[in-house]
Amino acid sequence: MNAADTLVNAIPLLVITVLGGWLLKGRLTRLERKIDSLPTREEFNAMVHRIDRQDGRFDRQDARFDRQEDRFDRLETKLDSVRSDITQIAIALGTQTRPQAG
Numbered sequence: 001m002n003a004a005d006t007l008v009n010a011i012p013l014l015v016i017t018v019l020g021g022w023l024l025k026g027r028l029t030r031l032e033r034k035i036d037s038l039p040t041r042e043e044f045n046a047m048v049h050r051i052d053r054q055d056g057r058f059d060r061q062d063a064r065f066d067r068q069e070d071r072f073d074r075l076e077t078k079l080d081s082v083r084s085d086i087t088q089i090a091i092a093l094g095t096q097t098r099p100q101a102g
Contacts, residue, residue, distance in 0.1 A: 039047065
């Protein structure tokens, strides 16, 4: 009788253990596949190197935009100066101002 009780208790425990192991093995297999699909250290370093090169290109482009903006600022200053000179000439010649629209 004692052996039968032990067997009755052992069978559900064995079923649960086998079922749990089978489910866990499936999860571990999927996790293993995900880990295998990650880039290697060399691939990761190559990606970082490409990103750094691209970042350098963006920095150079940004510097070009800054230089262009400075050129536009200088042009605007020169145009303001020319406009002021033309206004002074017009005042010296005694021209009349136009009535403002509005």
